[in-house]
Amino acid sequence: MAAFHFELVSPERLLFSGPVEQVVVPGAEGEFTVLKDHAPTMSTLRPGVVTVSEGAGKAQRLFVRGGFADVSAKGLTILAEEAIPVEKLDAARIEIEIQNAAEDVADAKTEATKASAMERLAQLREVKAALQI
Secondary structure: OOOEEEEEEOOOOEEEEEEEOEEEEEEOOEEEEEOOOOOOEEEEEOOEEEEEEEEOOEEEEEEEOOEEEEEEOOEEEEEEOOEEEHHHOOHHHHHHHHHHHHHHHHHOOOHHHHHHHHHHHHHHHHHHHHHOO
16 A cells, blocks of 8 residues: 555644554544545544554554544644543543533533534543443
């Protein structure tokens, strides 16, 4: 497979920068896979797992909580609100995120705010199920 440049940046640090064969991104409208020469795209991210395939069977999985993905002729850049390698996640952290999202649902003042909070809660529950923690 042909390689392209990928960077994943969080407010704390640069988590990944280098050539990759493909990246699966948890976009707001659903997951999408980026390969070399992908059409230019910009998407918001939902909480989920970014899967980075570097080639030769080597892959990394990183949990992201919100942010943006930008695909251009230069490659893919993800600016994540928060990004953590999946192996460093623990059940307690995900449970805290789920609890916070549930509180946001309960505290919502408008239907739009409540719908957004419910969507985030559902996404976090999907992440928990996908990670099997």
